[in-house]
Amino acid sequence: MKFNDKxxxxxxxxxxxxxxxxIIDTYLPLIKGVxxxxxxxxxxxxxxxxxxxxxxxxxxxxxxxxxxxxxxFKKWICAIAKYxxxxxxxxxxxxxxxxxxxxxxNTEKSAEDELILMEDKSELIKIINQLxxxxxxxxxxxxxxxxxxxDIAAKLGLSNTAIDNRIYRGKKKLYSKxxxxxxxxxxx
Amino acid sequence: xxxxxxxxxxMDINDxxxxxxxxxxxxxxxxxxxxxxxxxxxxxxxxxxxxxAASVIIVGFTAAALGFTFPSYASGIPVIGNIFKxxxxxxxxxxxxxxxxxxxxxxxxxxxxxxxxxxxxxFDGEAVSITYSLxxxxxxxxxxxxxxxxxxxxxxxxxxxxxxxxVDKNNYVGLVTASSFLNRKESDTVHVQWNIxxxxxxxxxxxxxxxxxxxxxxxxxxxxxxxxxxxxxxNGVKVSIRKISITPMSYIVYYDQEVSKEIQKKWxxxxxxxxxxDDLGHGYSGKGNGGSGDRGGYNMSWSKTFEKLDPNATKxxxxxxxxxxxxxSDNHGSVEETRDGSASIPIPDKSGKGQxxxxxxxxxxxxxx
Numbered sequence: 001m002k003f004n005d006k007x008x009x010x011x012x013x014x015x016x017x018x019x020x021x022x023i024i025d026t027y028l029p030l031i032k033g034v035x036x037x038x039x040x041x042x043x044x045x046x047x048x049x050x051x052x053x054x055x056x057x058x059x060x061x062x063x064x065x066x067x068x069x070x071x072x073f074k075k076w077i078c079a080i081a082k083y084x085x086x087x088x089x090x091x092x093x094x095x096x097x098x099x100x101x102x103x104x105x106n107t108e109k110s111a112e113d114e115l116i117l118m119e120d121k122s123e124l125i126k127i128i129n130q131l132x133x134x135x136x137x138x139x140x141x142x143x144x145x146x147x148x149x150x151d152i153a154a155k156l157g158l159s160n161t162a163i164d165n166r167i168y169r170g171k172k173k174l175y176s177k178x179x180x181x182x183x184x185x186x187x188x
Numbered sequence: 189x190x191x192x193x194x195x196x197x198x199m200d201i202n203d204x205x206x207x208x209x210x211x212x213x214x215x216x217x218x219x220x221x222x223x224x225x226x227x228x229x230x231x232x233x234x235x236x237x238x239x240x241a242a243s244v245i246i247v248g249f250t251a252a253a254l255g256f257t258f259p260s261y262a263s264g265i266p267v268i269g270n271i272f273k274x275x276x277x278x279x280x281x282x283x284x285x286x287x288x289x290x291x292x293x294x295x296x297x298x299x300x301x302x303x304x305x306x307x308x309x310x311f312d313g314e315a316v317s318i319t320y321s322l323x324x325x326x327x328x329x330x331x332x333x334x335x336x337x338x339x340x341x342x343x344x345x346x347x348x349x350x351x352x353x354x355v356d357k358n359n360y361v362g363l364v365t366a367s368s369f370l371n372r373k374e375s376d377t378v379h380v381q382w383n384i385x386x387x388x389x390x391x392x393x394x395x396x397x398x399x400x401x402x403x404x405x406x407x408x409x410x411x412x413x414x415x416x417x418x419x420x421x422x423n424g425v426k427v428s429i430r431k432i433s434i435t436p437m438s439y440i441v442y443y444d445q446e447v448s449k450e451i452q453k454k455w456x457x458x459x460x461x462x463x464x465x466d467d468l469g470h471g472y473s474g475k476g477n478g479g480s481g482d483r484g485g486y487n488m489s490w491s492k493t494f495e496k497l498d499p500n501a502t503k504x505x506x507x508x509x510x511x512x513x514x515x516x517s518d519n520h521g522s523v524e525e526t527r528d529g530s531a532s533i534p535i536p537d538k539s540g541k542g543q544x545x546x547x548x549x550x551x552x553x554x555x556x557x
Contacts, residue, residue, distance in 0.1 A: 020220075024216055024220055028211045028216055029208035029211045032208075032209040032211055033209040034206050037206075049218075052219060053223060057223060057227075060227070062193040065191065065194045067194075067197055072197075079196040079199050079201050080196060083192065083196060125190075125191055125192055126189060128195070136195070136198075137198060144192065144196075
């Protein structure tokens with residue numbers, strides 16, 4: 001079967017392993033670029049390879065959750081790659097204090113950092129789902145994709161202050177809901 | 189509720205901010221391989237899988253039509269006196285003397301209407317060869333495949349081959365060999381276990397499940413080992429003749445190939461074959477036993493069995509032939525077989541196209557009498 005950008009998504013969703021190969025052939029350079037940018041400061045090639053494999057595996061396992069056109073697919077898998085890379089970075093940086101020019105977050109762990117570091121993120125996702133759509137996107141960009149406040153502001157056409165305010169309010173909400181959901185134990 | 193993958197759908201990411209990185213075909217192949225492995229359930233992975241990963245297991249199934257005519261052998265049907273000779277069909281003389289030195293086993297196992305009988309078995313110090321006959325209550329097509337494991341106790345892995353031929357309606361004879369036992373303790377006796385789980389009918393892609401099990405011990409035929417350790421090199425490929433083992437019905441040549449990184453980068457496959465003559469001008473036909481080595485199949489240890497050595501010969505002239513070639517979908521289908529199923533391995537791109545052949549310098553061996 002000959003694949004192209006249009007039919008490959010459908011084939012992937014139908015669990016055609018050849019489609020996965022096509023995805024790897026087509027997008028590996030991009031995925032590697034995304035992951036490398038985040039993880040290269042850690043100087044751990046093995047971790048980069050692992051993260052690349054993990055990303056493709058997630059694309060395979062969750063392909064049914066993708067909705068949209070072929071052009072959106074590229075964005076979606078880039079987002080997954082970045083999310084995975086940040087996740088790997090956080091887990092590694094949990095043990096080693098590290099600062100990078102590309103990723104900026106507070107060195108002191110906040111409530112949501114602690115939550116993000118939890119093995120099972122489903123509870124956190126549940127809470128994020130309860131936020132307003134705009135806030136939800138801001139939170140995902142900030143905490144799952146490691147975007148800088150300025151970048152989020154530019155993307156959403158809001159001021160930096162507006163973003164900071166929304167994050168501040170969102171955090172409060174997150175915090176109270178987290179307590180409410182009884183995992184105060186995780187939130188120090 | 190949306191999970192993270194659905195939430196990421198809603199993100200309007202500017203994909204121009206991402207830069208592509210240079211990726212080789214090998215990188216792609218590695219990712220594909222890793223993924224295929226993780227897509228298979230891991231739990232059931234057993235020792236067989238591990239030993240398969242530690243060495244390249246080459247299984248050669250003889251698919252070529254055997255060049256014999258029925259009438260000349262028909263007298264013995266359905267009991268074939270000399271299956272070794274029957275299967276070889278007079279093409280080579282390799283198995284001419286096998287029957288004489290082999291042990292009669294005569295073990296039968298019946299399951300699901302199919303009766304398997306092991307007739308003879310022989311261990312020449314390197315390879316175990318087993319002949320069998322198969323009687324079935326149904327047509328299994330021209331070349332049914334017995335799927336199961338021929339196990340030599342105390343070894344980590346082996347290579348081998350099998351051939352089977354239809355004798356007449358629902359009767360077949362076959363030969364299986366296994367050799368190159370990794371980590372086999374030097375011993376002149378091997379304990380063989382052959383368990384067949386199912387029989388695959390290639391014509392209609394059906395399996396007949398059953399249980400045919402055999403176990404027996406074999407003592408090695410007499411063998412004299414002569415160490416050679418001679419190396420010739422050509423264009424980044426080294427061929428070393430390690431030793432030869434002479435048995436009453438054959439002799440086995442053990443050799444290694446070592447392929448330089450440059451050649452590995454250029455060619456998918458590097459094959460060495462040996463052409464052997466003696467000082468009396470007699471040429472020998474041989475049969476590869478397979479080998480073990482690295483995953484790419486570049487740096488390998490092989491052995492090849494040749495027909496009975498002329499007792500008057502004093503020298504052997506060994507000429508290695510080198511073949512460098514490109515994998516294509518026609519000549520290559522790499523499949524990793526485990527008990528959990530098979531997974532195909534993708535072909536990486538390399539610069540060498542078609543194939544090239546070279547004849548290497550001759551190695552002359554003085555036979556020690």
